[in-house]
Amino acid sequence: MIKRKGIFGGTFDPIHNGHLHIAYEALYRLKLDMIIFMPSGKPPHKTNKIITDPKIRIELVKAAIDKENKFTISSYEIEKLGLSYTYETLEYYKALEPDTEWYFITGTDCLMDIRTWKNIDRIFKSCKFVVFNRSGYFKKKVIEQKNNIEKEYGTSIIYLDIPVIDISSTEIRNKIKESKEISYLVPKKVEYILNEMKLYK
Template sequence: MDFKRQGILGGTFDPIHLGHIHIAYEAICKLNLEKIIFMPSGNPPHKTDKKITSGKERYAIIKEAIKNQPYFEVSDYEINKNGMSYTYETLEYLNGKYKNVKWYFITGADCLAYLDKWKNVQRILDNCTFVVFKRSGFSNKDIEKYKSYIEQTYNKEIIYLDIPLIEISSTDIRDRIKNNKEYNYLLPEGIGKYIIENKFY
């Protein structure tokens, strides 16, 4: 049976920026994926103490940012879901909804350091191929250490995407908007204007 190869790129995306787009395109090329689905988080359990822009607004910004990108989609599953957003539930939902798809869950390498604290790790790894990209502050040696530990503990392969880093911070973008500093060069084309016109920040 032939499986479609599709990626999931999750995050708060508050807002989505060129760093996210860069990661998505690199994953498509290096993993030979047909599509990337951006999955803005609803109520992530690890960010309960942080103020996050509403899911509806973050979803709208992503949708606008990728409207001319044929390889990208955005899902509102997590932002419409009641309660906390858990990765294992998202993956099981996607596997139930879409048949004959091999999912690649793409996240930062820093997640490997605390993946053991995620809920139902085995169910996550059973429902996708887990892919990590490099994060600042994590050396290749650090990543390999965490990668080996997870692979041995759960008997699953982890893919490491060694791609160039584009250091952009959503927090910095929000601060720039608030303080009337230039930020358009950090965002997909037209998104700065879209954010201001809709008074999202």
């Protein structure tokens, strides 16, 4: 029986309830057997930004997903040398498990910028590309971009029109700096680690 697995990439700096909401919606709607959270190592589009130590981000993701047996975490992108390119990650997993049907889960912001990604054609060959809606994007524009990319690359993109939980990692970091409440934005175990380590203060 063919397994269906999703790769959900991001900096997760920190992971929050919005990420978990997306992961569960993808898990159920796409009937996936597993979702692999993939904290990015050195994302090429964020080379000018300060990102929290990867070991800490891994610890935060582990704390967030520890009760869900269909969620797991991979340190592949963090452990590999150099910049983290999505096509390399997907090709690595496709070679590792050739009989698995791979899904790559990302947001509408990535779809809108997809032409700036490296080796886009190889990404589409390695997976079913899944895009979830995010606040700040008009659905009509997103569908228009989806249709254009599908025609251009001869592919099919899955659009997950899910209820939006408007939380961002930037918002959480800013709230912590301002000593504001974040318990309603992140899982309890994540909040505990953030407090213990005094992250983002």
